[in-house]
Amino acid sequence: MYKSEQLAQQIRQQIENGSWHAHDKLPSLREQVQLSGFSLITVMNAYQELEAQGLVYAKEKSGYFVAEQIQSKLLDHASIVSLNSKVEINSLVFQYLKSTQSPSILPLGSAFPDSQLLYTPKLLQIMGQHARHRLSYDQVGSLPPGNFALRQLIAQRYRMQGIPTDADDIVITSGCLDALNLALQTVAKAGDYILLQQTIFYGAWQAAERLGLKVITIPEHPKYGFDLDAFTKVLKTYPIKVCWLMLNSHNPIGFTVSDEIKYEIAKLLHEYQIYLIEDDVYEEMYYGGKKPLPMKYFDQQNLVLHCSSFSKTLGAGFRVGWVYAGKFSNHIQHLQLMSTISVNALVQHALVDFLSSHHYEKHLRSLRLMLERCKKQFYQFFKQNLPAECEVYYYPSGYFLWLKLPKNMNSMHIYEQLLQQNISVAPSPLFNVLELQQHFLRVNCSFEWSDQIEMAMNTLIACIRQNHTSTLKTINE
């Protein structure tokens, strides 16, 4: 073990056993040299390592301070994550979402496709027609579980994949996150164990935190996306009540899990009687000819609550999602009537018209082609320009690329530096609370290649190279 690692470990232990509290100032570099007997370089490296792991943070001209801790315990094949610090992940997500909000920012960190690809003329025409009619606003027909015709059309799409569904199984929600939260509240209560993928949409962390759930994570399988072994072991060891998984066009990584593995997951869910909150919001973003099956397809016992929305295919401004609630429909409607009451009536009406025409399928087909083309262009650019130590995860679906930076690099720094230059990206601490996974970036590749994009990408590359060089320098010093 390097001396710097040794020192870092000492300090980490002190933080973990409570000798240091959040926002305490660590001894200055020189004080630490005296205290520890290590050289200045060693102390500097140790502090920087702790910073890269998110355990401490640096304030300019003031020194290093202890960060609020999200404690995690690594197990054999899984991690127990105690979300002690309610503030940290929420503040990070908040800051990140705010940062993508200014019109002057190029939103490569956004989770939504370029809005130029959405809001088709036909859809807007239909919206315009409906908006003029009083009846389109009728709240009675739009109250939970939502517009009947819209639920019929959604049910029909499930049936097209061989999943027996009727309108009564569906509840319309205010977007997919609302669907996911409602579904989770329905099957889990404070103190229950939830299993998450180690890297997952931050909404899952926030929901687990808010409901007071105990979180167990399993790592992604490097080849198959999903690690069945780890999953089985956790189910054997912990009384898991519910899982929250994304298996198609995983956000942020991008993989789609095979049908064989999904089948095995379903078998295990049935064996252990565990609920699954299935986030399938990118379900339509496949490039091949066949839409990937959701876990709902393999579910014989109403354990899967499948959630999706029109935010990625038609536009996030509509705020319309849904959950395949099945027997939980009433429970979910209860929760809605206590919070948002109902989803916008006009939008529900207009979507019925649009979805029942051939325009929706036509739009989806061209959207997929556009996304594939754009993402390939971004991928080519990264392959040609990223430092050799970086890796790009390319999967044939969705519109994200997941970049692996050199291990010592902290994606938060990249994120902050790029923001100064009006470019947003999504750093891995948004999706993963483990300290060893802070060197990934999600890039939104749904934008048509242009001079502006190329300039931004060059800035991104330069930023990575610069951080890489300075990291190397520090290590070799």
Added chain:
Amino acid sequence: MYKSEQLAQQIRQQIENGSWHAHDKLPSLREQVQLSGFSLITVMNAYQELEAQGLVYAKEKSGYFVAEQIQSKLLDHASIVSLNSKVEINSLVFQYLKSTQSPSILPLGSAFPDSQLLYTPKLLQIMGQHARHRLSYDQVGSLPPGNFALRQLIAQRYRMQGIPTDADDIVITSGCLDALNLALQTVAKAGDYILLQQTIFYGAWQAAERLGLKVITIPEHPKYGFDLDAFTKVLKTYPIKVCWLMLNSHNPIGFTVSDEIKYEIAKLLHEYQIYLIEDDVYEEMYYGGKKPLPMKYFDQQNLVLHCSSFSKTLGAGFRVGWVYAGKFSNHIQHLQLMSTISVNALVQHALVDFLSSHHYEKHLRSLRLMLERCKKQFYQFFKQNLPAECEVYYYPSGYFLWLKLPKNMNSMHIYEQLLQQNISVAPSPLFNVLELQQHFLRVNCSFEWSDQIEMAMNTLIACIRQNHTSTLKTINE
């Protein structure tokens, strides 16, 4: 004390001390005669009294069963209400909301004005124009805290009442209930004490329940609406963290509290440093020349979170409300980004146009006149046709009348019987969990008088008379 009251009290005590559990069958009438030594009539009266109080329920041909209890302890000037039965009030509200959902039901139980009075042609025209433009759907500008121009317009309306406000104080929400819930979550956590009015919009009960708050209620003052004495005593006795009050056009009763009392309430809030969630969703529904002041006007210390919406003035289908969040804006935005993410962008854009024209004020003026005219007509009808033992609470604002039925009558029965005849009304157990307040009804009077309305009102009167007669018969038997 009547013998029947004596027996009822015995049984009530047995229920309260846990000798009987929810859904236990009480001894049959004849068994109870033998057990208690009272006459059959006495036992019948006692059972019916317990039923009227909601403590037991009758199943046809099976006898009487113990209801799930919402225990309440009456204090000198207040009540501690423990919301043990999470199911009961939610199920009732759910059933009630569902019952108003069918288009074949005349919604005299609805909380919304007749939709014929809303959705003005000008507003629909503006909606139609915006709906055709891609930019109207831009989510970036509509993310929390919401559309800037819309927040400016709302802020301006506060300033018109002499409340210093700017756009940054306002957060746009998915309707008023969303605003109220977000505001409450921001200042209260499980275990905190909340003070509610004894009779209040059911959303307050549900929110308190969900957050695990301890509820203290104070009764309405028969003359002034708000009982300052009771309020002061409770603040002295309990560590109240937050109040949730409605002081303008109170739902369901209808009163508006005077400025003098509001001033005193504000003084007490400041003295005890207590937050107030102010539900002011009927603020525009005044009949006189002057809009009543909200509590926010008297608040010097950012303790009041004032909530309202456009649901009652423009249409519930829009799902746009707001909270005067002030320094809590960031916290509330955090919560939004974890749940609904944002409010429909199109509607926010269109409302900016409508509100900044003269059309909004013009619409409000004619809406107020219409509501006043309709409500007076309903009031006249009730005065002429209700049994003398009933009372109608008429206040010059809003569009509800609050009917007090004879004490032995259970408004749930009236509600259920009218529903059979396709008429909904809102029974008092929706708004009040105390067993002694089950004989009130809220009637929505926003409908233009017509043959259909007159027929429905005659049905309502007949139903009340019939129940009254049968109650009298039972008593005299």
